[in-house]
Amino acid sequence: MLSKRNLQLDDRGELHHLLAIEGLPKRIIERILDTAESFVGVNEREVKVVPLLRGKSIFNLFFENSTRTRTTFEIAAKRLSADVVSLDVARSSTSKGETILDTVANLTAMHADMFVVRHSESGAPWLIAQHAAPHVHVINAGDGRHEHPTQGLLDVFTIRRHKPDFTRLTVAIVGDILHSRVARSQIHALTTLGVPEIRLVGPRTLVPPELARLGARIYTSLDEALVGVDVITMLRLQNERMNGALIPSASEYFACYGLTPKRLALAKPDAIVLHPGPMNRGVEIDSAVADGRQSVILQQVTYGIAIRMAVMAMLAGAAR
Amino acid sequence: MKPTLATQLDAEAMFSALVDAMRAAVPEQAAFVGVYSGGAWLAERLAQVIPGHHPVGFVDVSFYRDDLSRAGLKANVRTTQLPFPVEGADIVLIDDVLFTGRSIRAAINTLFDYGRPRSVQLAVLADRGGRELPIAADHCGGDVTVPADEMLELTRDAAGHFQFHRVPRAR
Numbered sequence: 001m002l003s004k005r006n007l008q009l010d011d012r013g014e015l016h017h018l019l020a021i022e023g024l025p026k027r028i029i030e031r032i033l034d035t036a037e038s039f040v041g042v043n044e045r046e047v048k049v050v051p052l053l054r055g056k057s058i059f060n061l062f063f064e065n066s067t068r069t070r071t072t073f074e075i076a077a078k079r080l081s082a083d084v085v086s087l088d089v090a091r092s093s094t095s096k097g098e099t100i101l102d103t104v105a106n107l108t109a110m111h112a113d114m115f116v117v118r119h120s121e122s123g124a125p126w127l128i129a130q131h132a133a134p135h136v137h138v139i140n141a142g143d144g145r146h147e148h149p150t151q152g153l154l155d156v157f158t159i160r161r162h163k164p165d166f167t168r169l170t171v172a173i174v175g176d177i178l179h180s181r182v183a184r185s186q187i188h189a190l191t192t193l194g195v196p197e198i199r200l201v202g203p204r205t206l207v208p209p210e211l212a213r214l215g216a217r218i219y220t221s222l223d224e225a226l227v228g229v230d231v232i233t234m235l236r237l238q239n240e241r242m243n244g245a246l247i248p249s250a251s252e253y254f255a256c257y258g259l260t261p262k263r264l265a266l267a268k269p270d271a272i273v274l275h276p277g278p279m280n281r282g283v284e285i286d287s288a289v290a291d292g293r294q295s296v297i298l299q300q301v302t303y304g305i306a307i308r309m310a311v312m313a314m315l316a317g318a319a320r
Numbered sequence: 321m322k323p324t325l326a327t328q329l330d331a332e333a334m335f336s337a338l339v340d341a342m343r344a345a346v347p348e349q350a351a352f353v354g355v356y357s358g359g360a361w362l363a364e365r366l367a368q369v370i371p372g373h374h375p376v377g378f379v380d381v382s383f384y385r386d387d388l389s390r391a392g393l394k395a396n397v398r399t400t401q402l403p404f405p406v407e408g409a410d411i412v413l414i415d416d417v418l419f420t421g422r423s424i425r426a427a428i429n430t431l432f433d434y435g436r437p438r439s440v441q442l443a444v445l446a447d448r449g450g451r452e453l454p455i456a457a458d459h460c461g462g463d464v465t466v467p468a469d470e471m472l473e474l475t476r477d478a479a480g481h482f483q484f485h486r487v488p489r490a491r
Contacts, residue, residue: 045434
């Protein structure tokens with residue numbers, strides 16, 4: 001039975017769905033991170049597979065395209081020995097008029113155990129979780145402007161591997177915070193884990209002052225925001241923002257908000273640089289930084305598999 | 321509930337008996353692989369007192385258990401560490417209590433995902449019977465009787481000495 005207070009937890013307080021970082025207790029986040037540590041070891045072996053989810057059927061439902069995220073969930077499921085099917089729902093049933101809930105009901109009738117859902121509408125995974133059969137688990141793989149919880153978890157996992165004490169960190173998140181589910185999930189994860197200072201940086205059109213309600217400080221100057229920070233997350237500037245009224249041009253954006261080696265030098269000498277990918281080199285990040293010694297961008301990709309394995313294993317273990 | 325100290329079970333005496341049983345019987349270069357957490361402590365201590373050179377490794381069997389959907393994934397999964405080539409190695413798998421045999425089945429499967437060992441032996445501090453699989457210990461510190469609704473839990477004090485406690489079975 002699911003808890004009434006939080007759809008994500010069952011009545012024993014265990015994780016049943018992963019829909020958002022917001023509202024997730026610290027002990028659950030820490031348990032996911034700790035479990036992922038063990039899966040990092042599995043991924044470094046020659047035999048990168050464990051039999052934990054043998055016989056489970058996992059369906060990737062990507063109503064919005066994302067080859068990279070879908071692939072990482074597929075790899076994670078396969079390394080747990082689950083059977084995984086990826087449906088390009090954007091181009092199949094939905095286009096014939098089937099509702100999301102009917103699609104899910106049909107797949108549940110095929111004995112699905114878990115759904116990984118990406119949707120352009122905020123709240124779509126929530127809707128599916130609300131109507132899912134009791135034994136079925138739902139993972140949000142990014143919904144609209146709302147959240148991308150596994151990305152937020154892999155971000156804090158990567159940070160923790162370099163800087164284990166969250167209570168001493170200053171973190172800057174730079175770019176289109178307003179439209180970013182990645183930023184939202186990361187902010188909630190950092191806050192829950194006790195990070196005392198989060199700085200949100202960007203032009204007013206993309207980082208409006210009301211975002212301060214997330215418990216962060218708002219900066220319009222990147223140079224000011226970077227002074228003394230331990231962690232910098234650069235967000236991807238979506239193409240559709242570049243030709244709108246929100247920013248003048250890509251080159252103008254790079255001049256004001258691009259992370260260059262010179263700007264990076266304003267942060268602490270051991271600061272690390274994160275980016276959720278895919279990167280726009282020369283728009284939000286300089287190649288010298290992206291490929292530099294402070295970049296942990298490819299580690300994020302590696303750890304993303306371990307985080308997704310940990311989440312899937314914990315959810316499958318919660319089935320009763 | 322506070323665990324009952326299993327006073328009639330002298331874990332240190334059983335450790336001495338296990339050392340005697342293993343001393344002449346394990347290959348000289350055999351790696352000692354402890355099953356977390358009790359078996360890991362045992363493996364470290366045994367490697368110091370059993371003659372020969374014995375590299376030490378640890379396995380966490382959580383990802384190989386057969387009861388995920390009944391018991392869930394335990395909260396503190398540890399990282400398997402086998403800092404030697406498993407391929408071609410003589411291995412002594414070490415655990416504190418041998419009961420159903422399911423952990424040992426899972427541990428053997430874990431080992432084989434790292435390579436093909438030349439041989440695998442099993443050493444346990446205590447054998448409480450109740451096997452559900454065809455698994456037997458090659459070296460044992462002693463047979464014990466424990467009520468079916470209780471578990472034996474090994475603890476290690478600051479001086480490194482072992483004690484057994486009887487605790488109620490979780491499920």
